[in-house]
Amino acid sequence: MKRHLDLRTGRPVWYAYRTPQVPTETLVRDCEADVVVVGMGISGSMIAEALSAEGQSVIAIDRRGLLRGSTSATTALVQFEIDQPITKLALIAGKEKAERAWIRSRLAVEGLRARIQDIGIECGLAERRSLYLAGNVLRGSSLQSEADARRSAGLDATYLTRSELGSRYGIDRENAIECHGNLALDPRRLTAGLWRACLSRKARAFAPVEAVSFSHSADHVEVGTAAGPVIRAGVCVLATGYELAVGVPGNGHRVISTYAIATKPQPTKLWPTQAFVWEASDPYLYIRTTHDGRVICGGEDEEFEDEARRDALISRKAATIAGKLKALFPALDATPDYTWAGAFGSTGSGLPIIATVPGKPRLFAAMGYGGNGITWSRIAAEQITAAVTGREDRDTDLFGFPPSSRL
Template sequence: MEERAKIPPGLPHPNPTVSYWQDSPSSIADHRTTPSLPNKADYVIVGSGISGAFIAYNLLETHPEASIVMLEARQACSGATGRNGGHTKAASYRSFLHHETEFGTDEAVRIARLEYANIMATHAFAKEQGIECDSRLCDTADVIYSAAHWEEGKRAIERMREVMGAEDPAAKYEIFDAKETEEKFFCPGAIGAFTYQAGSLSAYAFATGVLKLCLERGLNLLTNTPALSVSPAPSTSDPQLWTTWTPRGAIKAPNLILATNGYTPHLLPQLQGLIVPLHGQITAQRPGTALPPLNTTYSFIYTTGYEYAISRPPSTSDAGTILIGGGLGILPAHGACQYGNTDDSALNPDLSSYLYSSASSRFAGYWGDDDAAGRIKREWSGVMGATADGLPYVGAVPGEKGLWVCAGFNGHGMVLCLKCAEAVVGMMEGRVMEWFPDVMSVGSMGGERLGRKFEGRVDMKMPKALAPGEAMFGESEAKAEGSKEI
């Protein structure tokens, strides 16, 4: 893993796979507000995903007269935001005990509440602004196939209720046994399930919708304009300027914000090995002919990892289509080969094969025959940003005045980006935000974060309380008629 973490991410691939959401592309996919690159601005934002979009939105709310230039290497929202499954799902209980041990109870509570607040704010914003993105709040079900994950999950939920209060919406969970799980969620062979508040939307339509709001307010969006490098401007009269170099020229600004997720070390080498690209895959599948309507979103959690599944809402033209992704844990060395990989033009054939059969295996006995048009509608890949401690890097880069970062979301950007963007803009203005976890700041813990060793994505690690003799649930078990615990 140390070797994978050393691989420089480089620039985004020029010809990536096309995600389900990007067909057809947004009207602003290749937008350039100005024909040429301005030579200066008040703010330069690199990256046009949900983080960059909300950083621009918050800046324009506070400074409507500011000149803001956003640079995007490829089409607008062509990175992780435009490629994810559209899941607004926190699963805070799965990280709560780890966060409490590592950072203390107060910070663990802040993180959980931030994630819940981010979900609610995302869907509220879509509704208030009239962004057509199939926004839907609903419950989600974590279907558990691992005894260790089952026991740890129950402990975590009990602890969250204890320290946060049972009525805290971020600590509200329901627990279902094996029989109830099959009856309610159509998943035979599971140990049980945890349910809680979540949602789904088209993250691509949502983020491009936010960008359109920003364009109306004066944002200068320049797509197909990659940032090659950044450096302090060699100016004795104003040493606080930052220069961003592109193939179309250079632009200077007193404030440079990197919303570049897994690609951040390309521009900020001091984060090499702290934010590591992680290649993932998703499929869009037609449901089986006998599968009942799915009223929740899902995660299927086994010893070495998980898949997630989102059924498209009834009100959409593709109602019932299942977006299912994940599965890294079934690859050799728990998917180590996918770290450091930024080629989102390619697909891993082993992962493809696994994902093709994953949904029908999980709903075994309830799937029926495949749709006459075939099971797979589309498959694509994308690049996430994994961090050494499982948390994003948000705020000022230590020792680099005017340089800011909002990146490294570990595949959970839809429950972090909106509020993290709000936080980084607040930091730029010197505001104190008691709701924001200190441990997410770039230079927190006395700078200790910048010295951590990358050992893989935190949420992909097995619980410490692995049951004696417990099998690592993999491809063969997934394809069996109902999974079993050994």
């Protein structure tokens, strides 16, 4: 792997809730499987679960261990609404691809909901509306055009004026877009539940195990590990977040620091429907509630420089976020009970990269997830499973490496 980074700092709110235990093994000898998944966070868990459900034998490894990476830092607003507005994405990728990306995102959220319910994972799953507030990227007529573009693509979107936003939610902003069908959940409990489903199908999870080399041939991949044993598989999937593996092109891929707080439980002070709230701004504020009435609020994103700088900013960033939360919802106690920082990978288009590594058709990468990480993880699970099992997925062209990518 490339340079090791601290993926998060502070104590995320999810540690306030019990997470089921998932047993892992110690890797002591060479082994084989149909697929080896590198990374045991939420992305790796979704991919491994989808593959094992199709009868593929799966081995998973992680250099830290289960739930010790960036999964615990996510605020888990599982939205079909892409960070990149559909009107902006159309200018980058064209109207047809922009609409397909948004539609696929919508289908992915529905697919994830169904999968959680089918498996029976207890992760605080709840449907939530969302409010996309006017900001420095879209406001006024531009925000109304965004709502129109979403409806034109066949997606749910209701344009709200200032008076409608105020009367329904008590929020004083110029205008907003209201959508339905997003999901709130506990990401640690979801990840643990997915791994438990994998293990029930005889998948194997080894940790801590660090991948240090990838030997690619016409019919298999060999993953060398720091401890010595080699894992041989027909396909390798790199689900390592923004820590790019050796040989994976990084052009067009940026690392962003983000910050978050969570309040104490205050269920009697929450806004109607507990809708997700986020802004048409760059950077934007994002807000959700937990099942016990806490308010999670994040934002103040900036380009990642190093862990020391990110960590030094936590107190100031948390105070800024708390101030913005209080200004939006004056009745709330915005005092942070939990504060933390994390990082994520992003691309210029706002779309992820889900594709085989150039020149290595048996090595898949899933990266560049931006603010839609859990939704993109579901799409990665669908598309990689389709590729491995020989099925066609009509949207693979949306999520490839940039044309200039080279090894």
